[in-house]
Amino acid sequence: MTEANQDNVQDLIEHIVTVLNESGIEKIRDDLQMLHPADIARLLESIPPENRELIWPHIDNLRRGETLVELSEGVREGLMADMNTHSLAAAVHNLDTDEIADLIPELPDEVIAEVLYVADREKREQLKAVLSHAEDTAGGLMDIDAVAIRPRVTVAVTRRYLRMLNELPEYTDKLFVIDRNNKLVGALLLSDLVTADDAQRIDEIANKNIRTFSVQQPQQEVAQAFARYNLVSAPVVDDDNQLLGRITVDDIVDVIQEEADRRVMAPAGLDEEEDIFAPVIHTSRSRAVWLGINLITAFIAATVIGRFQETISGLVALAVLMPVVASMGGNAGIQSLTVVIRGLSNGTITDKNARKVFIKELLVGSVNGIIWAVVVTLVTLLWFGNPALAMIIGVAMIITMASSALFGALLPSMLSRMGIDPTLAGGVALTTVADVVGFVSFLGLAAIFLV
């Protein structure tokens, strides 16, 4: 009775890919009908563009719309570019208002016009309302399909009203209780409604103490609150506490996953929405900028070394060991950077305790600097038999690791104040500083005391 579970879906997708390659599209038409739009999206993302074009015509309009929503931007762009205005409008117009709103920035004007033309007046109004909020705010996340009831009616009346509605919107776990002025006064969980007596009044059983979000709240804040307070849905209100819509946990799960992807991809200069089968030239270009920035920082470090060419030609062992100092500084700094970016984003590091955290990171960097300086000093002594060199690399290690750790801790707030995203630029900036400090301290000390 149950639908294919996860493993079976993966098997089915791989089966479809195999059959498609071996026997052509005709053999898999029936299999395609069994897939959920999210699985069609996964299938399309894992095959090259030429195969996507074979499959797409066999997906009906209703599932095409849902599939477009599920696809990553890179793959979606490619598919939409090949669709004409009518078929694109036909795929999109059945979607929920908030889903249409998300797609609108990518849709050609003619398609938007056609979708609006087909929509009824209510949907047009709703779309206008959703579009008036920035995509990454509570307003941009919300659905406008909240079911509202009045506080003074009985459970029996409410049930009659719900039966009249015939069907409730997806993810309805609660009804919103609003007064005559459309102001939110509480919420009633369906699970409380079904266990209540017919004669009870809504305001007796509704929860008056509920979490609300204002339309302008950033979506990251909303997502953190959903995670923290285990919410399934929550109302969005305007400044007068009037009910505007509701946010549901399925959208929040998407926000959290996208943010998680971004946090992993952005530090490597990658776009998390890119199609893995995008043409080589396209992908190369999108990655080149970040490599170029790294090249500049590498040349900054090289310039520093260039200042010490005489020192190095006096003792080539310096060239052998200098990457060790820079690399350990970079690693210690990245640890502090990562801890602080995370603490700031989950709210455990605040203005009140930031100084304590900075001092601690400096101390941790110093302790590890000392520990590994001892090791490196001994290894250098054994390798090159040069006590002065061994001492100098030890001191340089401590300086570099301690200062990189402190810099890693300070960097996120410095970058944020400059309007730069620390997730994106933190690693590059930190590595540059660690390289410069590492090379200057090691080669500088050597120039003074050794060569």
Add this chain to the structure above:
Amino acid sequence: MTEANQDNVQDLIEHIVTVLNESGIEKIRDDLQMLHPADIARLLESIPPENRELIWPHIDNLRRGETLVELSEGVREGLMADMNTHSLAAAVHNLDTDEIADLIPELPDEVIAEVLYVADREKREQLKAVLSHAEDTAGGLMDIDAVAIRPRVTVAVTRRYLRMLNELPEYTDKLFVIDRNNKLVGALLLSDLVTADDAQRIDEIANKNIRTFSVQQPQQEVAQAFARYNLVSAPVVDDDNQLLGRITVDDIVDVIQEEADRRVMAPAGLDEEEDIFAPVIHTSRSRAVWLGINLITAFIAATVIGRFQETISGLVALAVLMPVVASMGGNAGIQSLTVVIRGLSNGTITDKNARKVFIKELLVGSVNGIIWAVVVTLVTLLWFGNPALAMIIGVAMIITMASSALFGALLPSMLSRMGIDPTLAGGVALTTVADVVGFVSFLGLAAIFLV
């Protein structure tokens, strides 16, 4: 009417910290009563251990249990170490069975004994059932409080049954329909129940086509399915399709957030559960291992350079430029590594298309290798006026960037096959290879053609 929203909670927490520091614990007792356990956890995580001990006694047992569940492991450990057996048992025993099960590995035996002693027989049985599944499987995630109904009864009878229950478990969005043998035959959304007519039979309105999970399924797979199919709750069944329990989206949000944290923290050798106010020595030790591993890899690279000391003393410019080659190789490799780890984990890269992806990454690495090789060649020519050196660094860049990109793409499956987590070890392994290839190709070519 509504509870404090996100901003206000942060303000309240900062207010509490300020007042605690200035006027002592007595002044904030009332404020503490307003905080949700998740907020108490956030408050405790953002203040040093000595202040935690001031606040903890003023939290009642019921919220203490919930707070312990919400805390990161490092902070929880500290608080539990200071509690005696009775107060710890009192805090824990009111929790849900699955929450107790999550804490059990950290609880002293006496506390477990006391919790079991206080629990009724049913709860003991449930606890035994939950504990029999690994923590990171569907079985470990599930609650055993699923509400089940029979297919042949009417909506009216079901409602009477629910009224008798008086209260439904949290996050009940659906009831599970089971036959006489406890086999799952469907599910009924509460939102469908409240819109149904009293005379309808459950099997007429229940959804027979639902997603189920088996107890042994890994939690990451469950989380991906929840995200993909927008589930709020889903049943867990055994091999005979008998209903064992249910998984709810609030736990899934936690799984996704923990995995997101791990993906950012693990590559820097950090434990995502560590207390930011842990003693310096404790934190230093936990980070030292990873720095040690990096030191070994740095010395591997140094050994490679050591082989070319004669070459370098012949032309010191080599020492100046060699970090540029290694760093660009590392960056190109990290891009491929990140893309492939992510593609494997979200299922877009499979056995069927892996070869295509590897070839593409090699090509992208080569294209960017060529582009930046041209730039580096020109810069080197201008800087050192040595055409042979400029040619050699260009060729070395192409070799290093192309091979690092290919290696970055191959590495995740190689590591997985060895039972090593690519998220943890991928970056370190990649950097080592890029350094070695970079130094060998650049210095090696120079040794042959230049010096």
